[in-house]
Amino acid sequence: MACMAALLALLGAPAGAADITKGGSLYATHCAVCHGARGAPPVMPAATDFRRVESLMRPDMQVLLSIKNGKGAMPGYFGILRDQQILDVIAFLRTLS
Numbered sequence: 001m002a003c004m005a006a007l008l009a010l011l012g013a014p015a016g017a018a019d020i021t022k023g024g025s026l027y028a029t030h031c032a033v034c035h036g037a038r039g040a041p042p043v044m045p046a047a048t049d050f051r052r053v054e055s056l057m058r059p060d061m062q063v064l065l066s067i068k069n070g071k072g073a074m075p076g077y078f079g080i081l082r083d084q085q086i087l088d089v090i091a092f093l094r095t096l097s
């Protein structure tokens with residue numbers, strides 16, 4: 001993710017760059033209830049543990065789709081968070097492992 005942010009900066013696309021600080025506060029509001037304040041231990045036992053590197057070994061766009069559509073016991077965030085906000089949260093998640 002760090003290199004992707006650097007790449008986006010090189011390409012001069014400031015609007016597209018993910019904001020980890022915003023992602024962190026969105027995470028605290030929407031996600032920590034189940035995933036735990038620091039991404040683990042999960043509050044809801046079935047919830048993905050974000051300290052495990054493997055949990056996010058997928059491109060941002062695939063993780064984005066899981067979050068938009070929901071998965072298992074997790075509600076979908078389509079219509080609740082904008083894509084840019086979800087990308088901010090994903091950037092934050094990638095700092096947890």
Ligand code: HEC
Binds near residue numbers: 030066077089090
């Ligand atoms: C109601 C509890 C709950 C909330 C709230 C919640 N999650 Fe989850 N999340 C889960 C559970 C349970 C799973 C495991 C789903 C499965 O694999 O069946 C999961 C899985 C995930 C995964 C892995 C998906 C995959 O494809 O394997 C990601 C990424 C994720 N959550 C991100 C988030 C983010 C970001 C938020 C906040 C915007 C959030 N979750 C809010 C319960 C929750």
